[in-house]
Amino acid sequence: MPEQNDAVFDISPDYDQPVFTGDGAFERNLSYCRRLKGNSSDILIRSFVLSDSRKCFIVCVDGMSDKDSVERCVILASRRFASDSGENKFIASDGVLQQFGVTEISETESLSDGYISALTGDVLVLIENEPKAFIFGYRSIESRSIGDSPLGGSVRGPHEAFTENLRSNTALLRRRISDPNFVIEGLEIGRRSHTSIGLCYILGLTNGELVNNVKSLLESIDIDIVSDSGELEQLLEPSPYSIFPQTDGTELPDVAASELCAGRVAVIVNGSPYVLLLPVTLSRLMKVSEDDYQRWSFASFVKVLRWICSVISVIAPSLYVAMVSFHPGMLPTDLLILTVINRLNVPFSSFIEVLLLELALEVLREASIRMPKNIGASLSIVGGIIIGDAAISAGLISPLLIVVVGVSTMAGFVIPSYSLASSYRLVKYLLLILAAAFGLAGLICGVVIWLSMLTSLRAFGVEYTAPLFPFSKKWALRGFIQPPADKRASRPEYFDPVDVVRYRKGDD
């Protein structure tokens, strides 16, 4: 038995233990696997004797491999194979494939690699006097069924979302893009987790340089465990200290498929329902799938509204502080009187007042995420109505501020990307501090700093602020206005796709 502190497996990428051959090889292979198994109760090692008297053992993980298939196909079929063949030979995988009825089978000369495959759900099969190990694809991991996205779907459009299962997710994409050029390249990241990654792109459409960049970046990641795509996202970001998200993501397969067709690359991480989309631009983060499904007129209206809301969500509280604290003379007289009446009994400065309310909202938001679902709704009522009302009655905050902060918070929810909305929340505090210190001048300086943060970002060769900077006449307008479907004939040029044409009008 290994000591508790001793590692039984060398996780360095160079480590390789070939399948033992020669005298006593089977026992050595078996003892190697048993040593690795150690005290783990979920790893199953079953050894048995084939009818030709050769010994055989399998390694699989309880709960990750399909037990029925393992028992029915591996054990029974292997016995049948030996008796049916009449030969005491077990030669090639083709023979195994025929006899075992396995659709996914591979051979390996590396025992360590075979063992890792078994830990990811496959079944490792080792037979006496065979120089190779066989890996049967019998993965069967329980996972959530396909349903609506918890992040919110769309009124018009498909209602299915990605799950935590890589293969379900790739199938959802493949169902939408049945193009032979659509590639889902398999990669593995994580010295310990061996997390499967699907790198998706369309040959002849996606820029090859972009694909190579993403692939080499993924391959260069040397980390022990990747738990979620969020972790991978941060490792892929070229400017890790920036507060803005540098990858986009979605839980909706229709969005992922549409973005792949726009010339972007998707990265699916096994165990995460959130698929990463690269590269990203600010205008892409402000886009929702419904823009394409709705009539152009309403979609354009909503698009413009979304941009206005994103600005309101960041600026409104700081503008309130700047105006009330520094420049009340700039407010129209009626509004000024209203503000003064509202703030008459408030004991705090407008900055403290805004800060308190904003922080209370942050607490409420964070608590409602962590709370069990059935308490969450009650908490919203308690926090939003009861505490808010009590705070106004007690004269701690002014009703006008409730309107300002409420509008700003609601406007923040209009931003489609959760990561971008979170970043904007931070920008809001920066502007708030500057406005509290320097009024309107501070707010303007804050806006310049905000813009500077945006323009300094560039990921995978694409400017974050494209198509406004670098400016593209056609695409800049499309960031705000949705053209009719037959006018959306080309793909975004800032992604530099190989195939630019998206839509062709048929000849009459």
Added chain:
Amino acid sequence: MNNTREPLGFLPVFALALFATGMGVTGVVGGIRPEFIYAALPLLLAQSLALLLLLLAFRRGGYGDAFELLCASFSRPGARILLLLLGVYFAFRSAEILRSQSDCVSFYLLESTPPAVILAMLLITAFFAAFKGLRQLSGNVSLLLFFVLPLFVVIVVVALVRCDFGELRVVLQPSADYVGESVPHALAVVSGAESALFFLGLSKTKKDSGRAAVFSVAASAVLLTAMMLASVGTIGASGVCLERYPFIEAARQINIGGIALTERFDMPMLVVTLFVSIGRAAIFLFCGATAISAAFGTEKRSVVCLAMVPFVYALALAAGISSVGRVMDRVAYIGFFVIILLIFPVAAITSIFNGKKEKAS
């Protein structure tokens, strides 16, 4: 100079040149008369011609940046000394803009805040906008342009529509003496195209940069003229002469019926001048840092830019002392004329000469 060699399209070049010339709004400080535009417009025209010369120099010589151009036009040590002087000149200009704007902010928005604090805030913002290089800087001014230009155009158009055209007759009767006197102030307001030395060579195509350079100066000229006319028409020629910040005071008088979002329409005007001033100071800061780093042959432009911040701050504070202010003004005039009357023409002639020599060989 991490990313300063990336080509720029029409919009970034246009935005940089427009912000560099202040859009005709920054730095207009009291005591001016309507004849001011007769001094400012020839200066803008001169800058436009100088830009065309510079463009010719860059295109004929195929130079990528100011250092290459100056090395070809002067000797290598000469180019280094020139660049160092240019660095100091742009530091002075940046300080001058920031000082002027901090006075304006102090006057209208933050009466009780010490100007030194406002100055520090503006300088830090300008540094933030410039330190990562030309790509970021051009991106900032391009994005700001989308916001500032429409807002300014609305102010100007509303002001022109609402103004008293009878007052404008004064503008058509300029006093020749006063035009001459206005030149120094006009220089501070509209000069800045000389900063193109550090970005015009990077424009994507000859057509793009040519158009951008001419249009930007023309836009500044149009905006300045329109704002001056609107101001004279709104607060009268005497008002323009008496008010400390005539353009902002003119904007204060404007009101669009039914859209009284602010009691005073000077708030949008203050927003415009603040954005333009910060952008302009950032451009000069970038030019100064690029010139000094090229003079010393270092690639660490961001570090030089950071090192310039206390220097510019000290200069801007010193500008408050009248004698220092006068020296700074002189440096600005001399620098401007040296650049557009000496450096640009010499560079253009040298590149034409070199081009002919290459053809002959």
